[in-house]
Amino acid sequence: MNLNAKIFVAGHRGMVGSAIVRRLAEKGYSNVVVQSRSELDLLDHAAVNVFMAAEKPDYVFVAAAKVGGILANNLYRGQFIYENLTIQNNLIHSAHAAGVQRLMFLGSSCIYPKLAPQPIKEEYLLTGLLEPTNEPYAIAKIAGIKMCEAYNAQYGRQYVSVMPTNLYGPNDTYDLNNSHVLPALIRKFHLAKLAQSGDVADIVEDEHRYGTIPADILQSLGLERNDAGELAKVGAPGPVLLWGTGTPKREFLYVDDLAAACVHLMESGYDGPLVNIGVGDDVTIRELAEVAKAAVGYSGDVNFDSTKPDGTPRKLLDVGRLKSLGFEASMSLTNGVSLAYADYLKGR
Template sequence: MTIDLDQKVFVAGHRGMVGSAIVRQLQEKGYQNIVTATHSELDLTSQQAVDIFFETHKIDQVYLAAAKVGGIHANNEYPADFIYQNLMIEANVIHAAHQNEVQKLMFLGSSCIYPKFAQQPMLESELLTGILEGTNEPYAIAKIAGIKLCESYNRQFGRDYRSVMPTNLYGPYDNFHPENSHVIPALLRRFHQAVQEDLDEVVIWGSGTPMREFLHVDDMAAASIYVMELDGAIFKANTQPMLSHINVGAGVDCTIRELAETIAKVTGFKGKLSFDATKPDGTPRKLMDVSRLEQLGWKASINLKDGLENAYHWYLGNIDQARSK
């Protein structure tokens, strides 16, 4: 399949961790017309603003990486924000893309779309087969709606709107907020502070037993572009009817305890690790079945230790920026 590098590609959420990685890799591949907009330039929750943007810019392709995201604490504290903002962003962008004859769109979802007790590793077909994890149900429902929006526009209008479901992501430009971040940036920040303050103990939320899979954002960006560039005939030949989403992950997982021990080594922390079992663990295990993506020809290449070292190096060089999030 010949790739047209002159197509006008809109990356929604280009300042976020995933969006920025997609922009970097599109540039490296030679794409010449990458369109971006900051929140002050374009409020994606405003239907009118999004409609005008698409009418003005004549977009050819869309990577929908914009979303309101956060960890367990943020999801518990701000459920209305998570479901409302994500629903509005998805509905506005996907509908405006259709209205303006954008044939190709990539929607980035989340592994939290799968049931709390889904079969492990989680197949794409596990979607909507059981109850969701309660701590992030509003966010998960919004992401499921995004998948179904893509499927519905494909069914009704013949669009080519694809969805990728990443596992837990980390890397440069992550959110290192002390309360609203995900587990890896939260632990990197906490262990770094412990080293700086010469503490002899770091306390980690939960029992340490849940198992999680982690994928470096550069791998996620590479997978997103790879799936977007797949020939439509190949894509359809490898999908089940009405199944537009593809899992993206590393294919291996580890316990939270093992993650914390690795982060301690990466940051140089020599003290004790303690686990506060009174805090929520979340889903017992979340491992993606990535066989479908591997059959399509893509596999993750960055191992966890190397990825953590890369993320920590970025954090050290951008502490002021990371603290402001």
């Protein structure tokens, strides 16, 4: 890529999009185009068409999506499939109509079958049933991959799809009703640490910054909300309660490593089949909790609620293709979680 090339990053305010913008800036790219939601509604096909035709970017990164954890995926199934299909359809087709030759579509490792052999190779796509809790989101992402493949085949485009594993890092979502497992752990342990110190005012501040604290978590903190909506102590804080058994295994990739991989693939001119982006190693949720607990400095107990769903038993990506293309993630989980917690505190 020429350093003066026009590059459009869709979803630049999200965790992934903002990391790609940071990486492009670090590499010296000076013509990066971004649009906020108020400036460009990606659900509006006509608006996206007009924007793409006017800007005619040389490269497009599709990092815009409606995302969430197990709870959000299960509750908002209609929104997840509709909004993700609409956003990606608008962006991919409008890019093609504007003559954009190079585009990168960012998917998710949830596209693979729930019981896929481990580690998961790219070839396992569409070889089995999906995890039911996030099936609508996964189907939308699979459609995006196939759309890119179809435009490549019919129109000669070079639209590449990459499938990141579980991500974390700066600009993550910490709303406990919508967050993924790692940001949820960071916030739960941070709140528990504040509760241990009796810092109700700081808990109130945290709630203003990162969203309403659910009633069951308030109870575990020894707090309750009065009729006026104010938080008050009603007892001693208990253990941190986490969903599931703690036994599922997950792989976690620091988002700046993902961004570096995406830019590397675009710079290399890669235009082959979809590529997994991960670290090639995984941990149990219980082990992950210990890493997050240490990073936050919480000293209390942790309990797992086995009545809550675990999701897929294991999800480890085969990153052989990525390594063969000259890229390997460098951030350790311990260092990455510490950086993520520092960013969380900065956000407060």
